[in-house]
Every structure is written in structure tokens, then in C-alpha cells.
Amino acid sequence: MSWDISGIDHWRADDFPRGAAIPDAGNSRDYVTGGWRSQRPVRDDAKCTQCLFCWIYCPDSAIAVGDEKVGAFNYDHCKGCGVCAKECPADAISMVPEGCELPEVG
Amino acid sequence: MPTQKTVAVTGNVLVAEAFRQCAPDVVPAYPITPQTTIVEEFAKFVANGRVHTEYVTVESEHSAMSASVGASAAGARVMTATSSQGLALMWEELHIAAGMRLPIVMANANRALSAPINIHCDHSDIMGARDTGWLILFAETAQEAYDNTIMAVRIAEHHDVMLPVMSTLDGFITTHSIDRAEMMDDETVAAFVGSYVPENALLDTDHPVGHGNFAGLGGPYFEFKHSQRLAMERSRGVVKSVGAQWSKICGRPFGVVEGFGMEDAEVAIVVLGSTAGNARHVARGLRESGVKAGVLKIRCFRPFPYAEIAEALKGVKAVAVMDRSESFGAEGGPVFLEVRSALYDLEKRVPVVDYIYGLGGADVKTELIERVFTDLGEIANGAAAPAGLVYLGAR
Numbered sequence: 001m002s003w004d005i006s007g008i009d010h011w012r013a014d015d016f017p018r019g020a021a022i023p024d025a026g027n028s029r030d031y032v033t034g035g036w037r038s039q040r041p042v043r044d045d046a047k048c049t050q051c052l053f054c055w056i057y058c059p060d061s062a063i064a065v066g067d068e069k070v071g072a073f074n075y076d077h078c079k080g081c082g083v084c085a086k087e088c089p090a091d092a093i094s095m096v097p098e099g100c101e102l103p104e105v106g
Numbered sequence: 107m108p109t110q111k112t113v114a115v116t117g118n119v120l121v122a123e124a125f126r127q128c129a130p131d132v133v134p135a136y137p138i139t140p141q142t143t144i145v146e147e148f149a150k151f152v153a154n155g156r157v158h159t160e161y162v163t164v165e166s167e168h169s170a171m172s173a174s175v176g177a178s179a180a181g182a183r184v185m186t187a188t189s190s191q192g193l194a195l196m197w198e199e200l201h202i203a204a205g206m207r208l209p210i211v212m213a214n215a216n217r218a219l220s221a222p223i224n225i226h227c228d229h230s231d232i233m234g235a236r237d238t239g240w241l242i243l244f245a246e247t248a249q250e251a252y253d254n255t256i257m258a259v260r261i262a263e264h265h266d267v268m269l270p271v272m273s274t275l276d277g278f279i280t281t282h283s284i285d286r287a288e289m290m291d292d293e294t295v296a297a298f299v300g301s302y303v304p305e306n307a308l309l310d311t312d313h314p315v316g317h318g319n320f321a322g323l324g325g326p327y328f329e330f331k332h333s334q335r336l337a338m339e340r341s342r343g344v345v346k347s348v349g350a351q352w353s354k355i356c357g358r359p360f361g362v363v364e365g366f367g368m369e370d371a372e373v374a375i376v377v378l379g380s381t382a383g384n385a386r387h388v389a390r391g392l393r394e395s396g397v398k399a400g401v402l403k404i405r406c407f408r409p410f411p412y413a414e415i416a417e418a419l420k421g422v423k424a425v426a427v428m429d430r431s432e433s434f435g436a437e438g439g440p441v442f443l444e445v446r447s448a449l450y451d452l453e454k455r456v457p458v459v460d461y462i463y464g465l466g467g468a469d470v471k472t473e474l475i476e477r478v479f480t481d482l483g484e485i486a487n488g489a490a491a492p493a494g495l496v497y498l499g500a501r
Contacts, residue, residue: 013332018268019207020321020330021306025314 003027029077033060037080039095041073047092054084054093108355110288117248117280120287121187121213121273122147124255126157127295128211131182131302134162134173139225140277141189141215167192171199178208179317181307183259186210189277190217193231197238203270204239204334206317209262209302210270212240213255216379216430217277218466226467227277229378229431232407233440239334241271241341242408246382248285250405251275253352253360256290259299260348266340268305276380278467290356298355342409362406363414367393371400373482374419376445377428378404381463381470385428388475399479404441412448419449423486425458426478429495432462438495457485460495474499 003024007015017023043054048070055063055070062078064071085093113120122144125133133152135145152161160177164170167188178184188196193214203210216232218224232242243258245251251273258271275281306315321327342362349360366386368374375385382403389399402418404411419425427446429439436443438460446458461478464470478498485491 008326011326011329013329013336016326016329016333017306018333019205019306019317020319021206022316022319023306023313025316 005030032076034074034076034078037075037078037098039080039082040075040098041078041080041082041084041093042096043070043073044092044094047090049090049092051089053087053089057083057087059083108294109291110356111291112286113289114284114286115248116143116282116284117245117251117275118143118215118282119147120248120252120285120289121255121275122151123289124252124295125185125187125213126151127290127292128185128256128259128299129157129183129296130159130185130211132160132162132174132177132184133186134164134170134177134184135186136164136167136170136188136192138167138189138192140217140281141187141192141213143281144187144213144215167195168199171196171203174210174212175199175203175206175208178203178210179206179307180309181304183263183302184208184210185212185259187213187215189215190219190225190231193235194219197234200235200238200240200270202318205330207268207334207337208270209259209268211255211258211262212270212272213251214272214274215277215281216274224466225277227279227380227430228465228467229429230465232272232274233431233433235272236408236440239269239338240408241267241269241338241345241406243271243273243406244378244404245273245275245280246380246403246405247287248275248280248283249287249358251280252287252289253356253358254405256295256299257345257348257352257360260352261341261344263302264341264344264348267337267344269334269337269341274379279380288356288358294355298352338409342411345406345409360405361414362404362411363418364403364405365400365418366390366403367398367400368402368418370398371421372398372423373425373479373486374400374402374422375426375428375475375478375482376402376404376415376419376441378407378430378441381428381430384470384472385475388472388479392476392479397479397483407441410444410448412444415445415448416452419445419456420452420454422456424482424491425449425456426482427458427460428478428498429460429462430464432465442495457491459485459491461498462495463498468499471499
């Protein structure tokens with residue numbers, strides 16, 4: 001079953017499933033939570049050793065892996081918690097303030 | 107063929123029997139006077155194998171209702187019971203049960219709230235749950251508590267409703283007094299309530315669902331509340347139809363309001379629960395001496411039967427509303443406010459007086475009811491209605 005929520009912004013009271021139940025599984029990927037982020041992780045691929053620690057530690061599965069290599073951060077779901085940057089043994093991930101590229105203050 | 111037997115039992119024992127006959131899958135409960143004997147009797151039924159219910163002993167009423175919510179979301183038929191401080195402790199979960207549209211059925215032994223500490227009857231506890239989104243039924247007698255509890259299961263689980271229902275009976279007066287009642291045979295009750303088929307059960311792993319979801323930050327919270335309102339409005343018809351069906355089987359009448367002498371009443375008392383009997387007794391005597399006295403008992407408080415009340419009271423010259431709870435700072439008690447509001451659209455204004463009575467189990471003697479009818483008679487003859495509410499019988 002695939003729950004069609006395409007018209008949800010126009011649903012009226014009785015169009016919603018009773019009691020705010022979600023009558024389907026696996027749809028949390030449709031819920032974009034990246035907007036909560038105040039800092040974004042940025043990886044320096046020159047330092048990255050492909051240990052995949054960031055992938056293991058990410059609490060939100062927001063780091064894609066393909067062919068045993070880390071890929072892009074999924075910014076639709078990364079909440080900017082910084083766990084990947086903290087755990088990276090190669091110090092290859094830094095957290096950058098979201099939405100404002102602040103100049104260094106001397 | 108429905109078979110009934112006449113029993114002499116307390117209201118609580120009869121409610122426990124109704125629970126057993128409705129065969130809930132789960133009963134999470136915590137004892138509190140004067141509800142205790144409901145869950146105590148029911149625990150005996152479980153221990154003796156007379157009902158196959160998961161009986162969950164919890165550490166508080168907060169947990170009792172939390173476990174009820176969880177079990178109901180899992181797909182179980184859930185029943186529980188409480189009273190007074192216990193109902194107050196359940197307050198946040200009461201809203202959750204209604205908002206999640208879980209058809210839990212709960213008995214409440216109506217009792218005063220602290221402070222000062224008091225374990226006797228009034229309606230302060232249940233009126234605190236007035237706006238939680240539950241349907242609320244009031245019983246005058248053990249018989250009505252039994253009938254209401256059985257009907258509550260059908261009403262709650264009805265597809266057009268899917269809301270929790272409270273079946274209330276007056277603490278001690280109805281819960282603990284031994285009353286004569288008719289008890290239906292198990293098979294007839296089982297057939298009447300049927301088996302519960304949940305629509306979004308957490309334990310149905312072939313159809314995975316999520317419960318208890320977030321609908322804020324611009325989400326459809328507002329629409330969900332509207333859907334609760336629509337369900338509550340739909341329940342009006344369901345309460346009547348389930349009541350009529352049970353009435354046909356058991357032979358006892360059911361009305362969301364039930365009148366005595368209302369066909370030609372000039373003065374009338376509106377009342378909930380056990381006091382209706384006292385009021386009818388006094389009204390019957392007055393009618394014998396030529397006073398056109400009537401009594402209007404509200405059996406279904408939520409949804410509030412405003413149309414039926416307006417219809418019943420439209421020709422009356424003076425009305426008294428009996429409130430067994432307070433709404434401090436309001437113009438009157440909760441029943442008064444709603445009854446008077448129900449009369450607002452009538453073309454002819456009906457004077458309504460609010461009597462606060464029987465708080466903390468204060469005795470409701472027939473002389474007090476007579477005094478109310480005497481007041482009403484004077485108002486009907488042109489005397490001014492008392493300004494403000496009356497504390498009936500207070501020193």
C-alpha cells in the first residue's frame with residue numbers, strides 16, 4: 001500500500017485518517033526535517049579516509065553510501081547535530097553555520 | 107432469546123458484570139474509592155477464568171489511562187474505571203484517548219475532589235472531564251449504570267463515532283447501595299456488543315501504521331479537532347439508535363433525556379444521576395396535590411442534548427437546574443450554563459434558577475427538593491427569580 005498524500009494541503013477534517021494515524025510504513029523519508037538545521041556538515045574529501053564512521057554514527061541516516069564509499073550528505077534530513085564531525089577520526093568534517101557565510105573575525 | 111435474571115447487587119458489581127459480558131481484551135486499572143469494587147470484582151472474574159482479559163495492574167491512574175491508550179491503539183477492546191482524584195490524574199490522557207479516536211470505555215464513580223479531602227458523591231470530577239472529547243453518560247440507578255456501560259461499548263466502537271465513552275454512576279449512592287436490577291444473559295450481551303474490529307491496529311503487522319503523530323507547525327491539528335467535533339455530532343444519532351436497540355432487547359426505556367410529568371409541567375427540575383429519583387418522588391407527590399411538577403433527567407451529558415432539552419422545557423413557566431459541582435466564578439454550575447444556553451433560542455423566555463447541591467455527599471433530602479419546587483411555584487406566579495445561584499441546604 002502506498003498512502004497518497006498529494007492533496008494533503010487541501011484535505012478537510014474527514015479526509016485525514018482518524019486520530020492522526022499514518023496508515024502506511026516507510027514514509028518518514030517524505031518528511032523533510034532539514035529545515036531544523038542551524039549548521040551543516042561539510043566534508044573535506046582530501047582528508048577523508050573512507051572509514052565510514054560518519055555513516056555509522058549518523059542518527060538520521062542522512063549520509064549516503066555507495067560502492068563502500070561515503071557520498072553526499074542528505075540535507076533534506078540532516079538536522080545538523082554535528083555527531084559526524086565529532087566522531088570523524090580524520091577531522092575531515094566541519095560544521096558550517098547555515099544560511100550565513102560569516103567572515104572570520106580577527 | 108434474551109433471558110434476564112433479577113439480581114440484588116451494588117452498582118459496582120453490576121458494572122463489573124457488564125465489563126465481563128463485554129469481554130474486553132485489556133483492562134488496565136488502579137483502585138480508588140468508591141470505584142474499587144468494580145475493578146476488584148472484575149479482577150476476580152479474570153482470576154477465576156470467567157473472562158479472558160489481560161488485566162494490567164498499574165501504579166497510578168495516569169498509567170491506567172496511558173496503558174489504555176497504548177492497548178487501544180494496538181487494536182484491543184479496552185475498558186477501565188476510576189473516580190475523583192484518579193480521573194483528575196488521567197486528565198492529559200483523556201484528551202489523548204479522544205484525539206487518537208480510541209474507543210475506550212471507562213466507568214467513573216462520581217466523587218468530590220480535594221481539598222478538603224472527601225470521598226463522597228458529587229460531580230466535580232466528571233465535570234472536570236467535560237471538555238476532554240469523551241462521550242459522557244449518567245446513570246440514576248445500578249440498572250442504568252449496567253445498561254449504559256453495555257451501550258457505551260457499541261457507541262464508542264461505532265464506525266461513525268470512534269470516540270471514548272465514560273459511563274458514570276454516583277459514588278456510594280449508586281456504586282455501593284444494593285439495588286434491584288435485571289441482568290441480561292451473557293450470550294445476548296456478547297451478540298449485542300459484537301467483536302471489535304480495529305481499523306488501524308499497531309499489532310496488525312501486515313498493515314503497518316503509526317499512531318501518536320505530530321500535527322503542529324502549520325500541520326492539520328485544527329482539522330483533526332474539527333473531525334472530533336464532527337464525530338461527536340454524529341454520535342448524537344448513534345447514542346439514540348444504540349439506546350433504542352438495547353431498549354428493544356432489554357425492555358427498559360432509554361432517552362438522552364428522560365422526562366417525568368413533562369407533558370404538562372409548569373415547574374420543572376433538570377437533574378443528573380441519582381438525585382433524579384428523589385426529584386421524581388417529590389414531583390409525584392406534588393402532582394397528586396395538583397401542582398404541575400416535572401423532572402427532566404439528562405442521561406447523556408456529552409454530546410449535550412440541547413435540542414431535546416429546549417423541546418422539553420419550552421412550555422414550562424420556571425426551571426431549576428440542579429448542579430452537583432461548581433464552576434467557581436461562572437454564572438452557575440456546568441449544567442445550568444448549558445441548559446440555559448439550550449433555552450436561548452426559544453421564543454418565550456423561561457426563567458432558570460441554578461441550585462448547587464449535594465457537594466461532597468451532602469444529603470439531598472426530599473425537603474430540599476420540595477423547597478426548590480416551592481421556589482419555582484413562586485417564580486411561575488410572577489415572583490422574581492433569586493439573583494445568582496442558590497447553595498441548596500447550605501448552613
